Amino acid sequence: MSVTPKILVVDDEPTIRGMLYEELKHKYSVSVVETGKGALKKIKHNEYDLVITDVYLPDLNGLEILRNVKQLHPDSGVIVITGQGSIESAVKAMKDGAYDFLAKGFSLDEIKVTVENFFKYQRLVKENELLRSELSSRYGIDNIIGTSEGMQRVFETVEMVAPTNATVLIQGASGTGKELIAKAIHQCSKRSENPFIKTNCAAIPEGLVESELFGHEKGSFTGALKNTKGRFELADGGTLLLDEISEIQPNLQAKLLRVLQELEFEKVGNPQTIKVDVRIIATTNRDLREEIAKGTFREDLYYRLNVVPLDLPPLKDRKEDILLLVEHFIEKFSKENDRAIKTLDIAVLKHLYEYDWPGNVRELENTMERAVVVCREQTIQMKHLYFSQDGDIAKKTESAVLLPSGMKLKELEQRFILQTLDEENGNRTWAADKLGISVRTLRNKLREYSEEK
Ligand SMILES: Nc1ncnc2c1ncn2[C@@H]1O[C@H](COP(=O)(O)OP(=O)(O)OP(=O)(O)O)[C@@H](O)[C@H]1O
Numbered sequence: 082m083s084v085t086p087k088i089l090v091v092d093d094e095p096t097i098r099g100m101l102y103e104e105l106k107h108k109y110s111v112s113v114v115e116t117g118k119g120a121l122k123k124i125k126h127n128e129y130d131l132v133i134t135d136v137y138l139p140d141l142n143g144l145e146i147l148r149n150v151k152q153l154h155p156d157s158g159v160i161v162i163t164g165q166g167s168i169e170s171a172v173k174a175m176k177d178g179a180y181d182f183l184a185k186g187f188s189l190d191e192i193k194v195t196v197e198n199f200f201k202y203q204r205l206v207k208e209n210e211l212l213r214s215e216l217s218s219r220y221g222i223d224n225i226i227g228t229s230e231g232m233q234r235v236f237e238t239v240e241m242v243a244p245t246n247a248t249v250l251i252q253g254a255s256g257t258g259k260e261l262i263a264k265a266i267h268q269c270s271k272r273s274e275n276p277f278i279k280t281n282c283a284a285i286p287e288g289l290v291e292s293e294l295f296g297h298e299k300g301s302f303t304g305a306l307k308n309t310k311g312r313f314e315l316a317d318g319g320t321l322l323l324d325e326i327s328e329i330q331p332n333l334q335a336k337l338l339r340v341l342q343e344l345e346f347e348k349v350g351n352p353q354t355i356k357v358d359v360r361i362i363a364t365t366n367r368d369l370r371e372e373i374a375k376g377t378f379r380e381d382l383y384y385r386l387n388v389v390p391l392d393l394p395p396l397k398d399r400k401e402d403i404l405l406l407v408e409h410f411i412e413k414f415s416k417e418n419d420r421a422i423k424t425l426d427i428a429v430l431k432h433l434y435e436y437d438w439p440g441n442v443r444e445l446e447n448t449m450e451r452a453v454v455v456c457r458e459q460t461i462q463m464k465h466l467y468f469s470q471d472g473d474i475a476k477k478t479e480s481a482v483l484l485p486s487g488m489k490l491k492e493l494e495q496r497f498i499l500q501t502l503d504e505e506n507g508n509r510t511w512a513a514d515k516l517g518i519s520v521r522t523l524r525n526k527l528r529e530y531s532e533e534k
């Protein structure tokens with residue numbers, strides 16, 4: 082059961098005190114006080130979820146109370162009551178952190194709605210914090226974005242597999258976040274204090290792969306100028322990421338198979354066997370089953386690697402993640418480039434949803450970085466995005482509807498979704514299809530919008 086929220090009402094006028102008390106007492110635990118100094122004393126000794134205070138008190142300015150509440154209990158809310166027509170003090174109060182204001186002469190309905198809104202808002206803030214801290218403690222990093230079903234499944238697998246030593250095979254198209262997920266698995270494992278070593282099997286020249294993986298003795302081949310540790314040895318106690326495993330040559334696949342089975346190997350030019358404790362994560366953007374069929378990948382190695390398969394869905398199959406990712410990238414690149422971007426043109430949002438993102442999250446990230454760097458206004462427009470494969474961009478810009486700057490991306494999305502639904506005459510299946518999201522996601526979003534009203 083939840084605890085009844087506590088409200089403190091501060092007003093020197095008995096009628097207002099009485100009115101607020103009568104209106105709020107049924108749902109909340111309400112205390113009233115008539116002087117500013119009395120209020121400060123109460124605030125010092127109690128934590129109220131919400132303080133409703135008059136700005137003009139005989140002994141004190143209500144803004145003083147606001148400052149005290151914010152200092153002592155930053156999570157508490159303050160609603161100020163201002164004299165009619167004194168908008169400046171209301172604005173000042175909002176700037177100082179008040180949640181909202183009530184102008185004298187307010188109705189009972191206004192009180193009720195404002196107070197209820199505050200508690201709704203507070204719940205959202207708390208849920209959001211909880212979600213964030215859960216995510217960062219669960220995954221060790223809080224910069225992996227994704228609320229789509231596909232990504233939720235990925236997170237569940239990460240959570241399940243991270244504490245174990247099981248080998249993980251991450252499959253997914255280029256730019257879907259394979260490396261990011263591999264790092265998350267390492268960071269959430271017991272090995273997180275030990276090294277995370279990556280080797281890109283596609284990038285090492287053919288003759289050097291063995292030495293790269295297992296190390297070599299000085300003089301064992303031309304150019305081996307000193308004893309060198311291989312990736313397996315460097316990763317001892319930690320995690321080794323074998324990136325683009327499909328690119329490894331057949332002769333080395335056999336060697337790798339033995340290492341994965343025994344976790345022991347020999348350096349090039351030294352017969353002494355080395356034993357290590359390494360957790361293996363492999364990634365591939367090719368379908369290894371196809372490679373097996375073609376005869377370019379060993380089936381036994383595949384089974385050895387595929388203990389826990391983790392498939393990262395392409396971005397076009399989880400378009401509900403786009404907006405969150407866009408928000409994340411705009412924030413990141415605005416900070417890096419000192420930009421004050423507030424919103425997107427609706428044509429941009431439409432384009433972000435309609436485009437199929439063959440380069441997945443990396444392509445979206447690059448697109449947003451470019452847009453933020455180029456955009457010196459508050460609104461990203463189509464002209465700030467450049468897709469070489471789309472010659473129609475300039476035309477789209479002209480017809481774009483500009484939204485008031487400062488509009489939250491969430492509101493923008495709402496407008497866009499409702500507009501699409503309208504275009505499809507209210508047919509949810511067609512609208513969801515056009516938007517590239519599931520009907521369930523669309524339904525959930527519509528429900529959210531109706532609750533917000
Ligand atoms: N879910 C996500 N949330 C936030 N950023 C992401 C997400 N997925 C990917 N990224 C970002 O996209 C970029 C590409 O991700 P990453 O390098 O992990 O992809 P990859 O699948 O390994 O790609 P490739 O196959 O080309 O090597 C990185 O900058 C990464 O931080």
Ligand SMILES: [Mg+2]
Pocket residue numbers: 259260324364
């Ligand atoms: Mg990668």
